[in-house]
Amino acid sequence: MEFSYFPGCTLKTKARDLDETARLAAEALGVTLRELPEWQCCGAVYPMSREEIAVRLSSVRALMAARDEGRPLLTLCSACHHVMKRVNHDMQTDEGLRTKANNYLQPDKPYAGETRVVHYLEMLRDEVGFGEVARKVTSPFKGVKIAAYYGCMLLRPSAVMRFDNPENPSVMEDFISAIGAAPVRFPYRNECCGGYVALDDRGAARKASRRVTRAAAQHGAEALITACPLCLYNLKENGGGEVPVHYFTEFLAAALGLKTLEGGLARAS
């Protein structure tokens, strides 16, 4: 199983843990990740304007590079995944944008959204299979109550993202079960963490993040997992420290016996 891999800027700076543990785990699961050479920013925020072309171009470059390598494109950061999948969808369905982007980039072969964009979690679910993940686990997190935090960007808009049911997702809970832990479902697992508002109005971000961490704690979670560096930042810095927050790949690598969980688990008992 081979994928072109787009790590994104944050995974090279603040979210090194996410990148490193994801690569370790992929190797152990027999998945080869080939980092795209000379990748650039994904565009960071999907533009609200339908006319906006410049922001989309950087995603199109990565998508086109994966197409030329003949592999599906694997992403990890929720924001990168969100922008890539939506821009790819635009390239498939919006003739105007497609023409503009191709005119601007002048590629040898015009791009029309041929690349399949796959999130790491989708890869675990659909390509490796959670059954296979469970078989490879050597240090299961038996009895540990873990709550999954999806945030918004993986799930919505659901018609484009086609990631999971936006109101009742299950892929991360299935992942938690696969590493031997007990998933905790709580009502705010798909609500906003505060996102970029943290830069502008920290109070608002704090309110949103606290609501998430408090609800997780009330439902008995010993840890929160996420795929998104921005969510992790908000839940950690603005969430009031009620529950430890980790990338899901940190748990995966630990369960596969590759790297111990940073900070360990403060068991309530």
Next chain:
Amino acid sequence: MQRIGVFVCWCGSNIAATVDVDAVAQAVKTEPGVAFSTNYQYMCSEGGQAIIRNAIAEHKLTGIVVCACSPRMHEATFRKTAATAGLNPYMVEIANIREQCSWIHKDREKATVKAIILSRAAVAKLNLDSPLTAGETPVTKRALVIGGGIAGIQTALDIADAGYEVDIVEKTPTIGGKMAMLDKTFPTLDCSACILTPKMVDAAAHEKITLYTYSEVEKVSGFVGNFTVDIRKRARSVDADRCTGCGDCMEKCPSKKSKSEFNQGLSNRSAIYIPFAQAIPNVPVIDREACIKFQTGKCGVCQKICSAKAVDYEQQDEIMTRRYGAIVAATGFKTINLGRFEEFQYAQSPDVITSLEFERLCNAAGPTKGKVMRLSNHETPKTVVFVQCVGSRSTVECGKTYCSKICCMYTAKHAMLLKEKYPETEVYVFYIDVRTPGKGFDEFYRRAAEEYGVRYVKGMVGKVAEENGRLRVQASDLIADKQLVIEADMVVLAAAIEPDPSARNLATLLTASMDTNDFFTEAHPKLRPVESPTAGVYLSGVCQGPKDIPDTVSQAGAAAAKVIGLLAKDKLVGNPCVAGCNEPLCNGCSACELVCPYGAITYEEKTVMDHGVREQRRVASVNEALCQGCGACTVTCPSGAMDLKGFTNLQIMAEVDAICR
């Protein structure tokens, strides 16, 4: 050689605006066999029919082609016209230049060419038509009603009052359906049980009505006037003739942990049970899945204490075969599964309930004896949020696109009942639109909003979350254009309704069609709303589309009137367009017998002359009384031996040739 008249209809501007009707009439004049052609504004009107009758007499026509709307609309009309002018009614062909031409095209020139082609195809077919005579079949004067809710009960009562025998088949242990679960009914707030139970008793006591509860339709064969139906009477494990309905068995039954279906799972019932006090018949049934005797063999308490010796563990399902002239589907509805609407936390929080559950909480005979309480702590809620359109008018996958029609009114009812019982309660209703198009409905809703002080908010609830023992409801108020957060004690969801799951299988048995939502389709959405396109099958109640009790009762009566009209006839004129076997060509392969949905084809040993040689052969034989003329056998037959009268292989080929010319 035929002498054919062609009559091109304008249908006002429906056809004439897109098709040059005069050009069509002129163009077909040169077709072989055409002796006369004309066009007229409305062929189906009395004036139009007179033109046809006069032309038949004047030009000695042997057949007519009417270029007009779909044959489903007016074929019967024009056959009658032809018959009154002395023609065989089957010497009539319809060229559909409306639904299949003018309505779907814009380019007048091209549409006219297409209309000419369709018309000459009809002429080509008519050239090969021969007069047909329909046979007659007797009518079995008994009706079957499937479903024992208010729709089925009303239909059965109306048919029985006209003097015909009716059987009601109900799959649950009692008749009464969903209406029996309701506390009050809108817009009059009268007690549901008070108006329903007398009807249930009437149905049970009526000498012309036979009830088969805990029973299901298993097989249907035959056709209008002559259906044969297998009914499975499931084993109650209680002898209905002996049982006195004393209830001792239910009291003594040690297995009391089954969820009560009648109370929406809000209370428990015993394994041997009567669903509710007014159930009909008042005879318990043993739920074998829950019964200790059936599961482990050890128990038998109910049998020991039954003084009437009615409990019978050996009882078996029984299959009865009965004959009917007409069948009415009245299979009703259920509320959709809310498990996938996680934003409302229905599956997670006991204080988030459906409207039907709320109905049971309001009911004096319900699980809380009429006290509205939070199921988490049995306290009276101080703030209650009603959410309408949960899964209705929805574009998400787990929802329904249609309006469930009853929710606006019952939510207004619930809000009022709550305010009446607990005037201090703060009540919110979130809505997309409030729809109140029934008699007295808008006044009812306004009473809730204006007199009872129910707070109606236009907007939807986006999230319900349990927080500190209460429910935090996030919603938007579209008129004030702001986000609301309400701390509520109870959230009531008006779940969309969908057809009962048994309807799908029944539709297959009846060869009745359904729409994409599994509601039965009517023969015509406006003009034949209680008939299924399958002759002899009628529709009553929500199985045809969402409707409230007043509408259901009206439709039930309408379906009954149609059934009575059918049963009042002694004989039905059959369809002469039936299949026949050209025996010298038949090789006895059985392909036609296998595809025939009506069991009309059998095989017999016959002496057949083939190229002057006398041979003993196995050949197909068609029972013309059973054949419905579907044509499946004619396309299946590998040797071209099967042919359909009125639609012969030669005629179809002639049409194709005329189109491709």
